[in-house]
Amino acid sequence: MSYTAIKAKAEKEWNWLENLPQPLIQLGMGTCGRASGADDILRSVQQTLKDLNLLARTMEVGCIGMCYLEPLMAVRKPGRPFILYGNLTPEKTEKILKRYLTEDDPCAKWSVCTIGKDRVEGIPPFEEHPMLRSQVRIALRNCGLIDPNNIHHYIAKGGYSGLQRALGMSPAEVIEEVKASGLRGRGGAGFATGLKWEFARNSLKDTSYIVCNADEGDPGAFMDRALLEGDPHAVLEGMLIGAYAIGAAEGFIYVRAEYPLAIERLVKALKDMDQYGLLGDSVLGSRFRFDIHIKEGAGAFVCGEETALMASIEGHRGMPRSRPPFPAQSGLWGKPTNINNVETFSNVSAILQNGASWYAGFGTEKSKGTKTFSLAGKVERTGLIEVPMGIRLKEIIYTIGGGGPKGKEIKGVQTGGPSGGCIPADRFDLTVDYESLAAAGSIMGSGGMVVMDQDTCMVDMARYFLTFTQAESCGKCLPCRLGTHQMLDILKDICAGAGTSADIDHLLTDLSETVQKGSLCGLGQTAPNPVQTTLRFFKDEYENHVFHHKCKAGVCKPLFHYEIDQELCNGCGLCVRKCSTGSISGEKKEPHCIDPTKCTKCGICYQSCKQQAVAIL
Amino acid sequence: MEQVQEAIHAEPRIWPQILIMEDEMSVAKGLELVLSEEGYTVDLAMTGRSALDSFSQKAFDLLIADLRLPDIDGLEVIKKVKNSRPDTEVIVVTGYSTVSSAVEAMKLGATDYLSKPFTDDELMSAVRVALHEKKVFNTGAAAAAVAELSVPAPEPLHEDLQRVQEIMTQARQEFSGTREELIPMLQKVQNHLGFITESALEEIARFTRTPTASVYGIATFYEQFRLHPVGRHIVKVCRGTACHVKGAERILSEIGTRFGMSPGQTSDDRMFTLETVACFGSCAIAPVVVVDDSVKGRMNPTKTREVMEVMDHENQDPDQQ
Numbered sequence: 016m017s018y019t020a021i022k023a024k025a026e027k028e029w030n031w032l033e034n035l036p037q038p039l040i041q042l043g044m045g046t047c048g049r050a051s052g053a054d055d056i057l058r059s060v061q062q063t064l065k066d067l068n069l070l071a072r073t074m075e076v077g078c079i080g081m082c083y084l085e086p087l088m089a090v091r092k093p094g095r096p097f098i099l100y101g102n103l104t105p106e107k108t109e110k111i112l113k114r115y116l117t118e119d120d121p122c123a124k125w126s127v128c129t130i131g132k133d134r135v136e137g138i139p140p141f142e143e144h145p146m147l148r149s150q151v152r153i154a155l156r157n158c159g160l161i162d163p164n165n166i167h168h169y170i171a172k173g174g175y176s177g178l179q180r181a182l183g184m185s186p187a188e189v190i191e192e193v194k195a196s197g198l199r200g201r202g203g204a205g206f207a208t209g210l211k212w213e214f215a216r217n218s219l220k221d222t223s224y225i226v227c228n229a230d231e232g233d234p235g236a237f238m239d240r241a242l243l244e245g246d247p248h249a250v251l252e253g254m255l256i257g258a259y260a261i262g263a264a265e266g267f268i269y270v271r272a273e274y275p276l277a278i279e280r281l282v283k284a285l286k287d288m289d290q291y292g293l294l295g296d297s298v299l300g301s302r303f304r305f306d307i308h309i310k311e312g313a314g315a316f317v318c319g320e321e322t323a324l325m326a327s328i329e330g331h332r333g334m335p336r337s338r339p340p341f342p343a344q345s346g347l348w349g350k351p352t353n354i355n356n357v358e359t360f361s362n363v364s365a366i367l368q369n370g371a372s373w374y375a376g377f378g379t380e381k382s383k384g385t386k387t388f389s390l391a392g393k394v395e396r397t398g399l400i401e402v403p404m405g406i407r408l409k410e411i412i413y414t415i416g417g418g419g420p421k422g423k424e425i426k427g428v429q430t431g432g433p434s435g436g437c438i439p440a441d442r443f444d445l446t447v448d449y450e451s452l453a454a455a456g457s458i459m460g461s462g463g464m465v466v467m468d469q470d471t472c473m474v475d476m477a478r479y480f481l482t483f484t485q486a487e488s489c490g491k492c493l494p495c496r497l498g499t500h501q502m503l504d505i506l507k508d509i510c511a512g513a514g515t516s517a518d519i520d521h522l523l524t525d526l527s528e529t530v531q532k533g534s535l536c537g538l539g540q541t542a543p544n545p546v547q548t549t550l551r552f553f554k555d556e557y558e559n560h561v562f563h564h565k566c567k568a569g570v571c572k573p574l575f576h577y578e579i580d581q582e583l584c585n586g587c588g589l590c591v592r593k594c595s596t597g598s599i600s601g602e603k604k605e606p607h608c609i610d611p612t613k614c615t616k617c618g619i620c621y622q623s624c625k626q627q628a629v630a631i632l
Numbered sequence: 633m634e635q636v637q638e639a640i641h642a643e644p645r646i647w648p649q650i651l652i653m654e655d656e657m658s659v660a661k662g663l664e665l666v667l668s669e670e671g672y673t674v675d676l677a678m679t680g681r682s683a684l685d686s687f688s689q690k691a692f693d694l695l696i697a698d699l700r701l702p703d704i705d706g707l708e709v710i711k712k713v714k715n716s717r718p719d720t721e722v723i724v725v726t727g728y729s730t731v732s733s734a735v736e737a738m739k740l741g742a743t744d745y746l747s748k749p750f751t752d753d754e755l756m757s758a759v760r761v762a763l764h765e766k767k768v769f770n771t772g773a774a775a776a777a778v779a780e781l782s783v784p785a786p787e788p789l790h791e792d793l794q795r796v797q798e799i800m801t802q803a804r805q806e807f808s809g810t811r812e813e814l815i816p817m818l819q820k821v822q823n824h825l826g827f828i829t830e831s832a833l834e835e836i837a838r839f840t841r842t843p844t845a846s847v848y849g850i851a852t853f854y855e856q857f858r859l860h861p862v863g864r865h866i867v868k869v870c871r872g873t874a875c876h877v878k879g880a881e882r883i884l885s886e887i888g889t890r891f892g893m894s895p896g897q898t899s900d901d902r903m904f905t906l907e908t909v910a911c912f913g914s915c916a917i918a919p920v921v922v923v924d925d926s927v928k929g930r931m932n933p934t935k936t937r938e939v940m941e942v943m944d945h946e947n948q949d950p951d952q953q
Contacts, residue, residue, distance in 0.1 A: 047914050050929035082916030085929075235873030237913035272819070272856050273912055275925075313815055314855030316910060330811040330840075332853040391874035391915035398916045429873060463915070465873045479876050483910060489853075595886075595934075615889075617882055617933065 018179045018299050021291055022170055029171030036093055038071040038116055043087040043159060045078035045244045046276050047237075051085035052104075059105035060088070063112045071116070077245020079159025080399035081146060084127060090115060096131030098138060130160070145396075146415050151377060152401045153385045154201075154238075154361040158245030163280050166287040169248040175293065177367030181256045182301045186216060189260040193363060195371035197383030202228055202319075202356030203431065203460045204537075205382075205449045208363070211353060214343035215261040218351040225263040226347070226354040227254050228324060229270040229277070232316035233432030234483060235463035238387040239357040241399050243270070243277035246361070247284040251307070253360025255298065256367050258305050261353050266305065269324055271312040281309055316433075316487035320536050321354050323489065334489045335536035356461070358387055378404035382448035386459070392429075392466035393419050402447070409443035412466060422627065423468040427552070431460025433480045434541030436548030437473060456548045458541070472570035473553040474560050478506040480545040484538060494533030499542050502526050506546070510571040514561040523550050569631035572616045576632055579620075581606040583628035590620035590629070648693040648763050649673045653683040653709065654725070655702050659748075663696060663725075666752050667759070680704035687713055692720055694762055697742075699726040699733055707733070710740045721762040725750075793831060799824045800835045809839050814850060818857055827858040855910075863898045863905040865943055867923050869936075872911030874918040879932065883919060884908070886933035891940065903944055 032039070040060055044053050057073070064071055081087065084101030088108065091097040098121055100111055107125060114120040123137040128144045141147055152158075161168035169175070181189045194209030215223060227250065231239040242250060254266050270278050285307055288294045296304045315333045317323045323333040325347050346352025355363075362384060366374045378384045382404035388411065391397050395417030402411065412418065412428060419425040427439045436457030438445070445451045452459050467476070485499040505518045505526075527543035534540045550557060559565045566574035579590075579599075586604040598614040601607030609620070609629075621629040650672050654660040657678070664674045675692070677683035680701045686692070695713055699706035710722050722742040726733065737745055744758040803820055807813045814836065821832045828851055837844040851857045867887070871880055884895065887906060891899055898905040914920045917929030921936050928939070 046912075046927055047917055047929065050914050050917055050920065050927035082914075085917065231913060232910065234871070234876075234911035235915050236911070237915050240913040273909060311816065311819060313819065313857065314910075315853065327815065328812060330814040330850075332850055389874075389915050391918060392877045397874075397918075432873070463873065465877060465915070467877060471877055476877075479873070483871075487910070595889075615885075617885065618879070619933070 016292060018175065022176070025167035025170035025174075028167045032168075034093075035072060038069070038093070039091045039097075040071055040073045040112075041076045041089040041091075041097065042073065043078060043085060044075040045241060046274075047078055047082045047241075048085045048087065049276075053086040055105050056086045056088060056103050056108050059108040060112065063109045067113060067117060069112075069116055074162050075164065076160065077158045077163045078241040078399060080150075080155065080241070080401075081127065081396070082398035083396050084398075087127075089130060091131070092116070096129040096133045096135065096140075098129055098135060099127040099141075100125050101127045145417065146398070146400070149406065149410055149415055150401050151385050151403050153365050153374070153377075154242060154249070154358050154387055155399065155401045156246070156365065157249060158241060158399075161246065163245050163247060164283050166248060166284065166291065169246065173368050174248050174364075175252055175299075177364045178252050178255050178259075178293075179299060181259055181367050182299060182303060186260045186262060189256065189367070190216060192371045193260070193366060196366045196374040197371075197378070198359065198362055198366060198374065199382065199384075199449065200356060201358035201362065201386065201461070203233075203434070203458065205459060208355065208359055211343065211355075212257060212260050214341065215263075215351050215353040218344045219262045220351070222265075223261055223263045223351040223353070224347045225254060225258045225261060225266040226324065226328070226352060227266070227268040227357060227360060228319065228321075228354050229268055229274070229357050230312050230319040230324065231271060231274075231357070231461065232319040232487075233434075233461050233463045235389060235391055235429070235432060235465045236461045237389045238399060238462045240274050240277055242357055242361055242387075243274065244280055247277075247280045248288075249361040249364050250357050251281075251284055251288065251360075253355075253363035254307065255293070255305060256363050257353060257355060257360065259298075259303050261351070263353070264304050264306070266307045267310050267328055267347075268307060269310045269312060269318070269328060272314060278309060278311065285309070315489075316483070317489045317536070317538050320538060323536070324354065325352065332489070334491050335538075337535055358462070379446070379448050381450060386447070386462060388462045388464045390416050390464050390466070392464075393423065393425065393468040393471070394466040395420065404448045405446050407443070408438065408445055408447055411447065411464070412443060416466065419466070419468050423470065426467045426469055426471060427473070429457075429465040429467065429476065429545075430463065431458035431544075432463045433484050434458060434537060434544055435460045435463075436544050437467070437476065437552065438548070439552040442552075456544070456551055458544070470568055470570070472510075472566050472568035473549045473556045474506065474509055474566070475568070475570045477546045477549045478503065478510055481506055481542070484542040488538060488542075492533060492535050492539055494529050495535075495539030495542065498526055498530035498533070499539070502530065502543065502546060509557065509560050510566075510574070512560070512564045512571075512573045514557075516561060519550070519554075519557055519561060522546055567631065569616075569618065569621065575616070576611055577609055577614060577616065577618075577621060578630050578632050579607050579609055580628045580630050581608075583626045585626055585628075587625070589623055589625065593619045593623050595619070647671055647673050649675070649690065650694045650696060650759075651675045651677060651683060651686055651692045652696045653677045653680070653701070653706065654696070654698040655679065655700075656698075659698075663755070666755060670756065670759075672759075680706065680709045683709055684712060687717060687720075691717055694721045694723065694759065696723050696725055696759075699724060699737070707736055707740065710737065710742065714741050723758050723762055795825065796821075796829055796832050796835070800832065800839075803836075804839060807839075809841065811840060811842065814840055814842065814847065815854070818847075818851060822857060826862045827860055860898070861902075863902045864947060865903060865924055865940075866905045866907060867921065867936075867940065868907045868909050868912075869895070870912045870914075870918070870920040870922070871908045872913075872915055872918070872920075874915035875911075875920055878918040880919045882933050883921065883931060883936050886937050887940070890937050903947060904940065 086103045087101050089097040089099045111122045126138045128141045129135050129138050130141045190212050198208045199205040318327045318333040320335050322335040327333040342352040375383050385401050385403050387401045425440050427437045429437045449459050481503040485503045488495050490496045508514050530543050569575050584606040591599045596613050598610045652663050660676050667674045680703045697706050723744045724737040724742045725746045727748045743762040817836050837847040893906045895908045912920050919931050921928050921931045
């Protein structure tokens with residue numbers, strides 16, 4: 016089938032969907048949605064429709080990025096825009112459907128926004144929602160708006176037109192287009208994608224491979240997962256374009272095993288592509304042949320590193336090797352291999368669809384385009400966002416994210432996962448791009464952004480990251496294997512109150528330098544980063560731990576205890592009910608107190624007290 | 633416990649029979665006194681030949697042998713006894729402690745080597761060890777009772793070899809045996825069995841023509857693979873950054889307090905296995921706990937405990953204690 020014919024078929028189906036005479040109900044069924052109870056909402060929808068004897072169509076969509084509101088449901092009555100409802104329960108769902116579908120009451124108080132051209136009174140449109148206003152969704156263009164299982168939806172929205180265009184160009188021209196867009200690898204290293212492809216093409220002899228790195232090992236990052244679950248074709252189209260450009264006939268998607276839904280979506284997508292001649296001996300009728308295989312990861316963070324990933328695909332332990340030779344010269348089974356991140360590919364398909372200069376219109380001089388971030392931690396509006404490069408951190412955290420939880424002060428934000436760093440709140444003015452983040456001691460990384468407040472202990476965070484990198488170290492390089500172990504031991508000592516000032520100096524200089532310089536791959540080379548940045552910006556916390564044996568954030572148990580402020584406590588007894596060790600006692604309406612011999616410092620009383628009467632001392 | 637007591641009292645107590653082979657009367661009598669006070673039945677032999685005679689008439693559980701005898705070499709006696717009655721334990725006692733005799737004695741199967749002078753405690757300790765190895769409560773019911781009572785060793789359960797064979801047959805059809813199929817094959821086996829059994833690991837090694845040690849190396853390198861059976865329910869607590877910041881450690885702590893498990897462990901009743909995962913990628917709804925296939929967001933210690941208690945209750949067999 017020719018592309019034109021496929022497109023016509025897809026558009027017909029989409030038009031039919033747009034003009035349904037019945038209501039259309041979309042439910043967010045990504046992993047986040049499901050984890051928040053979307054399955055119950057779906058059941059409630061089906062039951063309510065049956066009870067009301069209503070004819071309506073339900074449709075599964077991916078993650079629209081407003082995870083803090085999951086489970087989400089969008090309802091469209093004929094002739095009206097979608098109304099998005101969030102924080103649903105089965106009861107609310109029933110009420111909304113009943114009131115809106117039979118009584119025409121849109122239940123504005125439970126709504127989030129409208130999606131679509133027209134307006135509904137009292138409900139702000141998508142584009143004006145504070146979380147969405149500053150966003151520019153390119154990689155995430157379809158997520159939450161189409162059925163990820165339906166290839167027609169993707170095609171109707173312009174999908175595979177990029178591939179069609181690329182097949183009409185020469186591979187060299189495609190590479191020039193990607194170079195002109197200024198796209199840099201979104202996996203974290205930020206290397207110019209077009210250039211990387213050029214290296215692979217220049218090494219081409221007979222066989223070459225293209226790989227999609229969907230390992231997303233950074234704790235705190237979930238952009239790739241949402242993309243694969245919500246719009247797998249955007250990524251796959253990018254892979255095809257890349258394969259065509261570098262001359263590869265075979266591709267691999269290396270997905271981590273912890274993403275079963277993403278794998279499911281990919282399997283379906285590949286099947287559909289095959290049916291439409293988008294894979295196989297003659298892609299879209301051209302001379303380009305291509306096949307994709309899915310490879311599941313097996314739980315090793317280090318396999319996100321290029322050479323370790325390739326070792327894993329080949330069936331070995333995921334241990335990195337030195338470069339040169341780079342994968343572009345000698346990769347899988349010794350052949351030229353090009354590896355790109357999921358988000359990079361999603362941008363590629365958009366670039367070929369809309370043009371390089373369109374893409375280069377976003378972002379800064381050196382960091383073109385947009386970047387997705389997983390905004391998580393101590394911020395009101397947690398979720399998945401995509402913003403133009405160059406936006407200021409404070410806009411992300413306060414405007415998009417809505418700032419910290421009530422009454423808490425934000426302390427900093429961690430970017431770049433275990434390879435990154437913590438940026439303190441007084442530096443939130445900096446612009447988000449590869450260079451400024453590096454200058455601040457952090458990195459862009461894959462896009463994890465975890466916000467921390469006064470209840471986060473920065474020494475504990477350093478310890479947390481070292482625990483992670485130490486466990487994930489493959490063991491090949493002694494400085495990494497033992498160095499991270501020693502750094503972790505020192506941090507554990509500090510968190511237990513046994514640290515010395517020599518520890519702080521040692522951590523900062525010798526150890527960090529040794530691990531950095533003596534490690535073969537990025538894991539070891541960047542493992543000291545969290546320590547370096549926390550020492551640089553939060554040295555007072557380290558000093559408190561070491562010299563005063565105090566953890567002011569109330570995290571390191573040996574270094575603090577809870578006490579109820581006798582002035583603030585109103586004796587409501589809430590903490591007594593929540594305490595699982597029976598450590599709190601007091602008369603009704605009288606100030607209570609905590610028995611330090613029984614208290615396990617679980618923190619439940621501190622978090623539940625409405626008077627904020629529990630103090631950390 | 634009651635079962636053991638009953639079994640022991642139901643039958644006459646059979647104490648171990650010990651033969652002391654020692655030519656010095658005072659030493660022999662001394663040993664006899666100590667041992668009979670402990671309740672053992674003791675016989676004496678002053679020469680090698682009389683010892684062999686005694687052995688031809690009666691089965692002893694333990695021979696305490698002096699190596700220097702008037703007629704034949706003590707080692708010779710031990711050799712002969714071990715030949716005719718291999719179940720007999722041997723402790724060697726001698727005034728001439730030379731390395732070669734010790735080595736010889738151990739080679740012949742002696743449990744211990746005591747050189748004079750030794751204390752009563754040293755003797756009793758050696759005797760107890762020798763006899764414990766033999767499992768002297770060799771009566772039927774008592775043995776069975778004790779066996780049932782003993783705490784099961786934390787070893788993998790008896791492998792369901794037939795099941796493993798079925799899965800491997802399927803796997804051999806699906807895969808062609810190339811190196812790059814190693815990890816997918818291990819994943820397939822684990823999907824079916826819950827863990828990688830020893831036999832499965834060996835079969836996969838054979839099929840892919842890879843050394844077993846290499847396959848073992850892969851199975852232990854990747855976090856996903858388990859080499860021990862799992863509980864009925866697998867609880868995975870996410871230890872990602874956002875989950876950590878939002879209190880994942882407290883959830884682990886609560887599970888530890890209530891169910892007595894740390895990450896990587898299976899509960900004693902094999903109901904739960906607790907694991908941690910570096911990141912599930914659902915960070916916006918941290919903390920995340922995955923129970924079997926169900927991903928649960930916005931968890932806390934109380935909610936997690938409640939979910940597990942409900943499962944525990946549902947699975948309890950009312951007939952079991």
